[in-house]
Amino acid sequence: MKTLFLLAAFTVSVFSTAISQNVTLTIKISGISSVTGNIGIGIYNDADQFPDVGGEYKKITLKVTATTMQYDISLPAGSYAIALFHDENSDGECNTNWLGIPTEGYGFSNNIEPVVSAPSFNETKVSVAKHTTITINMIY
Numbered sequence: 496m497k498t499l500f501l502l503a504a505f506t507v508s509v510f511s512t513a514i515s516q517n518v519t520l521t522i523k524i525s526g527i528s529s530v531t532g533n534i535g536i537g538i539y540n541d542a543d544q545f546p547d548v549g550g551e552y553k554k555i556t557l558k559v560t561a562t563t564m565q566y567d568i569s570l571p572a573g574s575y576a577i578a579l580f581h582d583e584n585s586d587g588e589c590n591t592n593w594l595g596i597p598t599e600g601y602g603f604s605n606n607i608e609p610v611v612s613a614p615s616f617n618e619t620k621v622s623v624a625k626h627t628t629i630t631i632n633m634i635y
Contacts, residue, residue: 517569519626522577526633527562528600532583534559536566539576542616546578546603548588556582576619577604579631602631 524534537551544550552575557566559581580589581600590598604621607614621629
């Protein structure tokens with residue numbers, strides 16, 4: 496009986512450790528138009544929050560140092576949608592015209608190019624169960 500209890504405890508411990516381990520998501524950003532300003536990255540894990548400013552699971556700001564960049568982040572395994580923008584004037588927001596169309600570069604995971612409105616979480620979600628690399632091409 497004691498052996499059975501120890502075996503069960505060991506199995507639960509191993510299973511719990513496997514679930515809670517983080518994995519690396521590598522985000523490659525290509526087609527950056529100029530080496531100015533910052534890249535704002537929003538990582539979302541909730542469809543109801545995507546792509547709302549303030550609804551990000553993780554928010555990252557990178558200084559633009561090249562026309563192609565890469566960022567590695569450790570995340571729990573799961574599904575995520577990524578939205579990013581090129582904050583060329585470093586004002587901390589994605590500037591838009593009077594119709595709400597971005598006047599600075601932007602991009603989404605799965606390289607979804609919106610036509611009339613922002614894409615959905617399901618269109619842009621990426622499953623991250625192990626080290627995963629995605630490339631997002633900037634849209635200008």
